[in-house]
Amino acid sequence: LAGVDIMEVNNAQTEVSLRxxxxxxxxxxxxxxxxxxxxxxxxGATFWQTLPIGVEDIDRIExxxxxxxxxxxxxxxxxxxxxxxxxxGEGTSGINVGYGDHNQTHGSLWATGxxxxxxxxxxxxxxxxxxxxxxxxxxRVDLTTFSGDQSTDASTARLNIQGTRRIGRDIxxxxxxxxxxxxIAILGIGPLNNVDLTDLQVSDLTAFFDxxxxxxxxxxxxxxxxxxxESNTIGQSLLPGAADSNxxxxxxxxxxxxxxxxxxxxxxxxxxxxxxxxxxxxxxxxIREENHEAxxxxxxxxxxxxxxxxxxxxxxYDPYLARPVMSPRGAVLVHPTEKSTIRGSVATAFRxxxxxxxxxSLPVQLPIAGASLDSRGVRADDPNFKLNxxxxxxxxxxxxxxxxxxxxxxxxxxxxQTNDFIRLATNRPVSLGDAxxxxxxxxxxxxLYPVFAGGFENSCTLYNTYGAEVxxxxxxxxxxxxxxxxTFNYVNQDDSGCSAQQKAANVNDSRTxxxxxxxxxxxxxxxxxxxxxxxxxxxxQTWDExxxxxxxxxxxxxxxxxxxYYLLNARVGYxxxxxxxxxxxxxxxxxxxEHREHPFGQTIGRRVMGFFTYKF
Numbered sequence: 001l002a003g004v005d006i007m008e009v010n011n012a013q014t015e016v017s018l019r020x021x022x023x024x025x026x027x028x029x030x031x032x033x034x035x036x037x038x039x040x041x042x043x044g045a046t047f048w049q050t051l052p053i054g055v056e057d058i059d060r061i062e063x064x065x066x067x068x069x070x071x072x073x074x075x076x077x078x079x080x081x082x083x084x085x086x087x088x089g090e091g092t093s094g095i096n097v098g099y100g101d102h103n104q105t106h107g108s109l110w111a112t113g114x115x116x117x118x119x120x121x122x123x124x125x126x127x128x129x130x131x132x133x134x135x136x137x138x139x140r141v142d143l144t145t146f147s148g149d150q151s152t153d154a155s156t157a158r159l160n161i162q163g164t165r166r167i168g169r170d171i172x173x174x175x176x177x178x179x180x181x182x183x184i185a186i187l188g189i190g191p192l193n194n195v196d197l198t199d200l201q202v203s204d205l206t207a208f209f210d211x212x213x214x215x216x217x218x219x220x221x222x223x224x225x226x227x228x229x230e231s232n233t234i235g236q237s238l239l240p241g242a243a244d245s246n247x248x249x250x251x252x253x254x255x256x257x258x259x260x261x262x263x264x265x266x267x268x269x270x271x272x273x274x275x276x277x278x279x280x281x282x283x284x285x286x287i288r289e290e291n292h293e294a295x296x297x298x299x300x301x302x303x304x305x306x307x308x309x310x311x312x313x314x315x316x317y318d319p320y321l322a323r324p325v326m327s328p329r330g331a332v333l334v335h336p337t338e339k340s341t342i343r344g345s346v347a348t349a350f351r352x353x354x355x356x357x358x359x360x361s362l363p364v365q366l367p368i369a370g371a372s373l374d375s376r377g378v379r380a381d382d383p384n385f386k387l388n389x390x391x392x393x394x395x396x397x398x399x400x401x402x403x404x405x406x407x408x409x410x411x412x413x414x415x416x417q418t419n420d421f422i423r424l425a426t427n428r429p430v431s432l433g434d435a436x437x438x439x440x441x442x443x444x445x446x447x448l449y450p451v452f453a454g455g456f457e458n459s460c461t462l463y464n465t466y467g468a469e470v471x472x473x474x475x476x477x478x479x480x481x482x483x484x485x486x487t488f489n490y491v492n493q494d495d496s497g498c499s500a501q502q503k504a505a506n507v508n509d510s511r512t513x514x515x516x517x518x519x520x521x522x523x524x525x526x527x528x529x530x531x532x533x534x535x536x537x538x539x540x541q542t543w544d545e546x547x548x549x550x551x552x553x554x555x556x557x558x559x560x561x562x563x564x565y566y567l568l569n570a571r572v573g574y575x576x577x578x579x580x581x582x583x584x585x586x587x588x589x590x591x592x593x594e595h596r597e598h599p600f601g602q603t604i605g606r607r608v609m610g611f612f613t614y615k616f
Contacts, residue, residue, distance in 0.1 A: 002486065002518070003065045004063065010601060011129040011130060016048075017029055019065055019467055019512075020511050024189055025045040026045060027039075032080065033053065033085065034206075042223070042284075049127070049156055049184050050184065055108075056125075057086060057110060057121075058084070058086070062081075063079065065079045066078070066394050067327075067392050070349070074318065074351055088163055089120065093111040095108070095109050100608055102130040103128060104128060106125070109125065110124075125157070129152070131185075132604050134150050136150050136231045144231065144238065146227075146230055149196075154184040172211075173210075177204060183197060183198045190546045195227055198225065201223075214252070217250070217252075219248075220246070222244075223245040224245075225242070241283060244280045245281075246277075248276040249274070250275075252272060263303065265301070266300070267299070269299075271296055273292075273293070273296070275291075275292040276290075276291055283356070284359045285360075295315045296314040297312070297313045306336075307332070314326070314327040320386070321386065325389060329346070330346055339401070339402040340400060340401040343396075343400070351392075353422060357387060358377045362374075371450075371451045373451075373452040373555065374430070374453050374454065375454040376455050394414060406475050407472070407474050415466055417462065417464050418465070421459040425454050427555050428454075430450050463494070464494060467490070471485030472484060482522075483519065485519075489514055489516075506544075510542045512541065513540070518534070518537075535569075537566045538566070544559060545557075569586075571585070580615050582611075584613070586609050587608050
């Protein structure tokens, strides 16, 4: 889709953002599976490889570009991606196995059934993802490693079970659960680059009640792992540790349709939500627990055949900020024809600090023997210090036409302003004041002396984004689809609110590529031969990354240029046995154009896999 930023850091870590602001451990897009959030609360990131479903379980994916806090809360700052799975009892059962170069492996098995008013679906799978390129070259005797495996980015097994029961005509209840286990490698933040997550266990339990006017949903997420830096110089710490996150979420809402005049129809949603977050993590200052509450209101008012007005309001209480945060949104939709829409909207959103940003407590070992950078969220020298939430304002005007059966056109023009961006703080030397407050001296746990203090801070920079998205899809004959879309994103970095010292430390950061182009063709034939070709182009960009300056013994901002790159992906398949079976081959980066999608990411080359699918 236009406006979607996808960045492959390594073979197991794909970062996704909407309309820019992608980063390592991307934290500005809310990802849902059937309405259940799957981001990891302690980091605010989404580890796609830990999801308990496979691509075979997906029915469709809905994408909301732009601020979504008015409906979904703090974690939907830049938008929402909702993965909707195939409903229990629908579709077929089947198996899909694939194998490719470098031993890349995929296996998936699913079954579904229905009896009277009860329906169920179960799936299981396994994935092995090799590294695109080694992070530690062979023969390095000056390094020590955490897991010792320099060939694997991910090895995960998953299981997911869902069941629903229909009671009468209007009531449906459902339960389900999922589990993923294995190991993955990720690119961290700041100077913490390659991190191995081992003994990974991600599980969930979900229940819901749907009726004509009342909807109740609850879920429980658990995330557990051991971790450490993939490698470090002998004598330097691998920063090993463990993380446990438990999240309990509940939501209830009233849904009603009514009229307030002739031709004026309301679709009203009003509800409350509660979220309990409990995190125990070696990198935090202790076990932390937060209770979040929210109230939300959504009303879509149709005024005759041609006009609709949408209003959203949400009030979130954030325990870290110890105050409520409002997220209003308004939109007007005009339908010139039955299948076309002109839409205009104004929205606000926010992102509250994550557990990492709020309660960090980590001594980062510096190249000087025995010295550390002491990164803390809670500062003894400033007990009243708190990060502000990131704020986003957006205005958008768009047009969608689906009048033709063979031609669809969509466009959007938008302006977004982001302030109070949360980033790693510029480190400062430990002073006598720190010693008086107990923040200096030998750290008994690490055996290091802190010479610098760090943490997170709100950036003084204001980011103004001017963007446009244009896309079309054409189906001239049955079985042939062609599509193309283009995204323009220009980010203006406004440092006028920064001090002279801050301006000197800042570097230019484009926050996204200015130009992105997607195009492709998909073919499906009666004899069973199918195929597709997809082309993607990303223009150059500059990244602001924080790295360790060994000469100055501190963390500094540095600009990294990333060249333009393209991808050409292709697929060919043959269906047989009355479409029950299929043999296919898939090529990612078919031309083998080697490139990086992040300055610190792995060098991406070509991958080819073959698949066999059988449905019954």
